[in-house]
Amino acid sequence: xxxxxxxxxxxxxxxxxxxxxxxxxxxxxxxxxxxxxxxxxxxxxxxxxxxxxxxxxxxxxxxxxxxxxxxxxxxxxxxxxxxxxxxxxxxxxxxxxxxxxxxxxxxxxxxxxxxxxxxxxxxxxxxxxxxxxxxxxxxxxxxxxxxxxxxxxxxxxxxxxxxxxxxxxxxxxxxxxxxxxxxxxxxxxxxxxxxxxxxxxxxxxxxxxxxxxxxxxxxxxxxxxxxxxxxxxxxxxxxxxxxxxxxxxxxxxxxxxxxxxxxxxxxxxxxxxxxxxxxxxxxxxxxxxxxxxxxxxxxxxxxxxxxxxxxxxxxxxxxxxxxxxxxxxxxxxxxxxxxxxxxxxxxxxxxxxxxxxxxxxxxxxxxxxxxxxxxxxxxxxxxxxxxxxxxxxxxxxxxxxxxxxxxxxxxxxxxxxxxxxxxxxxxxxxxxxxxxxxxxxxxxxxxxxxxxxxxxxxxxxxxxxxxxxxxxxxxxxxxxxxxxxxxxxxxxxxxxxxxxxxxxxxxxxxxxxxxxxxxxxxxxxxxxxxxxxxxxx
Amino acid sequence: xxxxxxxxxxxxxxxxxxxxxxxxxxxxxxxxxxxxxxxxxxxxxxxxxxxxxxxxxxxxxxxxxxxxxxxxxxxxxxxxxxxxxxxxxxxxxxxxxxxxxxxxxxxxxxxxxxxxxxxxxxxxxxxxxxxxxxxxxxxxxxxxxxxxxxxxxxxxxxxxxxxxxxxxxxxxxxxxxxxxxxxxxxxxxxxxxxxxxxxxxxxxxxxxxxxxxxxxxxxxxxxxxxxxxxxxxxxxxxxxxxxxxxxxxxxxxxxxxxxxxxxxxxxxxxxxxxxxxxxxxxxxxxxxxxxxxxxxxxxxxxxxxxxxxxxxxxxxxxxxxxxxxxxxxxxxxxxxxxxxxxxxxxxxxxxxxxxxxxxxxxxxxxxxxxxxxxxxxxxxxxxxxxxxxxxxxxxxxxxxxxxxxxxxxxxxxxxxxxxxxxxxxxxxxxxxxxxxxxxxxxxxxxxxxx
Numbered sequence: 006x007x008x009x010x011x012x013x014x015x016x017x018x019x020x021x022x023x024x025x026x027x028x029x030x031x032x033x034x035x036x037x038x039x040x041x042x043x044x045x046x047x048x049x050x051x052x053x054x055x056x057x058x059x060x061x062x063x064x065x066x067x068x069x070x071x072x073x074x075x076x077x078x079x080x081x082x083x084x085x086x087x088x089x090x091x092x093x094x095x096x097x098x099x100x101x102x103x104x105x106x107x108x109x110x111x112x113x114x115x116x117x118x119x120x121x122x123x124x125x126x127x128x129x130x131x132x133x134x135x136x137x138x139x140x141x142x143x144x145x146x147x148x149x150x151x152x153x154x155x156x157x158x159x160x161x162x163x164x165x166x167x168x169x170x171x172x173x174x175x176x177x178x179x180x181x182x183x184x185x186x187x188x189x190x191x192x193x194x195x196x197x198x199x200x201x202x203x204x205x206x207x208x209x210x211x212x213x214x215x216x217x218x219x220x221x222x223x224x225x226x227x228x229x230x231x232x233x234x235x236x237x238x239x240x241x242x243x244x245x246x247x248x249x250x251x252x253x254x255x256x257x258x259x260x261x262x263x264x265x266x267x268x269x270x271x272x273x274x275x276x277x278x279x280x281x282x283x284x285x286x287x288x289x290x291x292x293x294x295x296x297x298x299x300x301x302x303x304x305x306x307x308x309x310x311x312x313x314x315x316x317x318x319x320x321x322x323x324x325x326x327x328x329x330x331x332x333x334x335x336x337x338x339x340x341x342x343x344x345x346x347x348x349x350x351x352x353x354x355x356x357x358x359x360x361x362x363x364x365x366x367x368x369x370x371x372x373x374x375x376x377x378x379x380x381x382x383x384x385x386x387x388x389x390x391x392x393x394x395x396x397x398x399x400x401x402x403x404x405x406x407x408x409x410x411x412x413x414x415x416x417x418x419x420x421x422x423x424x425x426x427x428x429x430x431x432x433x434x435x436x437x438x439x440x441x442x443x444x445x446x447x448x449x450x451x452x453x454x455x456x457x458x459x460x461x462x463x464x465x466x467x468x469x470x471x472x473x474x475x476x477x478x479x480x481x482x483x484x485x486x487x488x489x490x491x492x493x494x495x496x497x498x499x500x501x502x503x504x505x506x507x508x509x510x511x512x513x514x515x516x517x518x519x520x521x522x523x524x525x526x527x528x529x530x531x532x533x534x535x536x537x538x539x540x541x542x
Numbered sequence: 543x544x545x546x547x548x549x550x551x552x553x554x555x556x557x558x559x560x561x562x563x564x565x566x567x568x569x570x571x572x573x574x575x576x577x578x579x580x581x582x583x584x585x586x587x588x589x590x591x592x593x594x595x596x597x598x599x600x601x602x603x604x605x606x607x608x609x610x611x612x613x614x615x616x617x618x619x620x621x622x623x624x625x626x627x628x629x630x631x632x633x634x635x636x637x638x639x640x641x642x643x644x645x646x647x648x649x650x651x652x653x654x655x656x657x658x659x660x661x662x663x664x665x666x667x668x669x670x671x672x673x674x675x676x677x678x679x680x681x682x683x684x685x686x687x688x689x690x691x692x693x694x695x696x697x698x699x700x701x702x703x704x705x706x707x708x709x710x711x712x713x714x715x716x717x718x719x720x721x722x723x724x725x726x727x728x729x730x731x732x733x734x735x736x737x738x739x740x741x742x743x744x745x746x747x748x749x750x751x752x753x754x755x756x757x758x759x760x761x762x763x764x765x766x767x768x769x770x771x772x773x774x775x776x777x778x779x780x781x782x783x784x785x786x787x788x789x790x791x792x793x794x795x796x797x798x799x800x801x802x803x804x805x806x807x808x809x810x811x812x813x814x815x816x817x818x819x820x821x822x823x824x825x826x827x828x829x830x831x832x833x834x835x836x837x838x839x840x841x842x843x844x845x846x847x848x849x850x851x852x853x854x855x856x857x858x859x860x861x862x863x864x865x866x867x868x869x870x871x872x873x874x875x876x877x878x879x880x881x882x883x884x885x886x887x888x889x890x891x892x893x894x895x896x897x898x899x900x901x902x903x904x905x906x907x908x909x910x911x912x913x914x915x916x917x918x919x920x921x922x923x924x925x926x927x928x929x930x931x932x933x934x935x936x937x938x939x940x941x942x943x944x945x946x947x948x949x950x951x952x953x954x955x956x957x958x959x960x961x962x963x964x965x966x967x968x969x970x971x972x973x974x975x976x977x978x979x980x981x982x983x984x985x986x987x988x989x990x991x992x
Binding site: 064066069070081083086112113115146148151192195197 | 907
């Protein structure tokens with residue numbers, strides 16, 4: 006096998022053009038070579054209806070929903086699996102393409118139970134949406150429908166095969182992204198269904214993503230099962246508080262109760278995914294045993310409700326009188342709260358925090374994405390704000406020190422050290438039982454779902470989270486309470502908005518230089534000198 | 543008459559010359575019959591020269607698509623990558639059983655053809671993928687490969703030329719779809735036999751992602767003959783006025799026919815003579831009603847349409863059908879066409895790989911409608927629905943299994959609609975009165991029934 010002798014060096018061929026120009030639905034687009042028609046159409050603002058295609062998964066080209074009419078092509082082409090070419094003219098919504106989609110929709114529905122009224126996916130179902138948009142009004146199918154029983158896939162996943170359109174997104178996620186190939190297509194023809202490897206369950210730490218990836222109601226979350234209808238939910242952009250990865254999520258609430266956490270795509274942090282821990286890390290946001298009114302220890306030595314002004318004045322008085330102040334902060338507090346705490350702490354005080362840890366669980370097919378060992382969202386932010394991480398932070402207490410507990414539930418701490426404390430002030434969402442008899446002042450604050458702010462993830466990416474629900478009782482945003490306390494102590498003016506706190510923080514901390522609250526957007530930006538924030542942006 | 547019957551004088555035995563001759567199965571016997579001369583000749587030639595001989599001969603793919611074999615081989619350039627040759631012996635098209643006979647009786651002819659092609663496409667490794675149900679052909683080919691290795695015909699120093707030629711025999715697991723070229727490659731790689739999206743084509747990224755050529759058993763066996771006896775010899779066989787179809791072709795004949803079996807004739811042979819003279823027409827003095835000329839996936843011909851057809855790629859196309867794999871299925875006047883077509887559809891519904899929506903659901907839906915019609919529970923609307931489903935199933939999927947199911951249904955409905963209508967009419971109690979809905983609902987009441 007010999008290669009033919011190459012003739013005397015011919016002029017090197019011109020470099021391939023760096024972009025391809027084509028027309029999609031009459032809109033000219035310019036994209037890099039190798040882009041699929043489907044992705045190019047997105048740039049033209051044209052959505053090519055599709056089921057099996059997902060930007061995070063290998064292309065399968067099996068649902069045949071994205072067939073488009075490309076001029077000069079003999080047949081309709083799958084937009085997901087056809088690369089763009091210079092001068093192509095693509096029709097997504099002409100008669101030929103629409104007729105083909107109508108056909109696919111009819112085929113997908115013949116064995117579908119049409120049980121939308123009792124299906125969790127209803128309202129956020131692509132089969133429903135596209136059928137409503139361009140499907141037939143009726144079906145010509147007169148035969149008995151295929152039936153398969155519901156199967157528990159283990160983990161948080163339930164499989165309803167009758168609703169399955171076999172797009173194989175779940176199979177490809179488990180085999181190519183999670184790299185734990187427990188799902189497969191079993192059987193052939195219309196008897197086919199998603200099978201699970203014998204003796205294995207969907208217990209992978211990231212397996213819950215198959216529920217989000219499923220475009221129909223075939224894979225359901227057991228946690229969310231029959232809990233709410235999609236159209237009843239209010240959705241807010243947030244950041245997961247389950248670990249230090251900082252996955253972008255959406256908090257979904259119904260009647261002021263968080264009922265579901267879903268990933269929000271951010272290619273620089275979590276791609277399109279969220280882990281099981283993150284998904285299920287929301288119940289605490291709905292706790293009912295909250296600190297709801299400011300409490301001050303009265304003359305009789307008992308805690309009594311107080312007006313905010315008096316409570317803040319009392320807290321400021323206690324803290325200002327401290328011989329030495331130790332601030333025990335939670336690593337779940339926002340950068341803003343931690344910054345204001347550092348003001349209150351002052352140069353003589355000490356700031357400490359503790360981070361719960363657990364086993365790390367990476368998502369193999371995604372760059373730099375894992376459930377991190379640090380099970381708190383803002384340990385990095387606390388460090389940047391001058392707080393010291395300790396396994397037993399109360400060890401920092403010296404006899405007579407004033408202790409400020411900032412939204413810390415004292416879990417995992419050696420409480421014997423509390424005996425060394427002088428005065429104790431609590432500013433947080435709850436009042437830990439151990440402190441009830443000892444605290445001088447307790448100020449109620451909002452939890453992460455009830456206020457807005459920013460977290461800094463382990464790679465130094467600063468990301469905003471928004472308010473998802475109302476706070477109970479008289480609780481106020483943490484930054485607002487801390488700002489008032491700091492002002493009452495004579496340590497700077499109280500901020501009017503979280504953006505004001507962030508601006509002050511960015512002015513005081515060089516690492517945050519150049520960042521603005523509005524400029525962070527909803528996908529965040531890295532702090533200066535941070536290691537590149539995970540993944541490809 | 544063709545094998546297993548005594549040979550008919552109008553046959554042209556090239557590939558089938560030694561069918562039924564057990565002595566031809568062994569290496570010694572095969573060598574005594576001129577075996578391995580083609581490979582020896584080919585190994586002495588430049589691969590491009592071998593490609594050119596096959597290109598000149600006009601040999602076209604015998605698996606059904608009819609793509610010129612030499613041109614397919616010429617896509618393989620010496621680019622330094624490993625190349626693979628796949629021999630498709632997954633013959634599973636209903637009505638086709640020609641490759642089985644080649645592999646049963648002349649396994650060395652296939653090994654020689656595969657080795658010749660491997661040389662021509664710069665491949666060191668070839669795979670012979672044999673249908674799982676083909677127990678005897680599998681044994682014969684495995685034995686032949688073993689003999690060829692022992693004799694130094696294959697291996698690191700094939701026929702003493704220093705060229706490495708390795709052939710592996712692979713047994714399929716019994717799926718029709720694994721006869722589709724890219725599904726076959728997935729199956730060989732140990733994956734589920736699902737067809738792949740093209741492009742990339744196998745010549746660019748095939749087996750294990752490397753440039754691959756895939757040919758049918760009959761094509762490769764014929765290629766060895768072409769190399770040994772020259773392009774001119776091969777070209778001379780065929781209709782003089784149609785140079786596009788050359789050489790001989792094996793036709794497997796089954797169904798309601800007096801003498802079923804494998805027949806080898808030159809391409810362009812008159813179909814009428816073939817059916818009535820060579821095969822003896824329908825048995826017991828009955829009349830032929832319909833013929834599927836090229837395996838179950840091609841449009842059905844009526845007996846009248848068969849009369850003026852020439853058996854080559856162009857001749858069949860002119861008659862609105864395809865030469866396909868050469869599996870001739872004959873139906874006489876006792877055949878119940880709706881039932882036959884329903885049976886074919888059921889086959890495709892069973893074998894659909896379940897990837898594409900149209901095929902997975904469409905083949906099964908088609909089958910259920912046809913079977914309902916056969917039970918006497920059909921309606922006239924069903925016939926239109928069948929045609930529309932067929933339309934939606936054609937030209938829209940990754941491979942052509944979906945089209946293959948729709949094709950016989952559409953042509954059968956077009957040509958034998960009266961038989962379907964008779965079944966429906968009988969159910970109606972009053973023949974040929976269309977009823978809008980099988981449930982008896984009025985169209986208005988049925989309105990938007992799911």
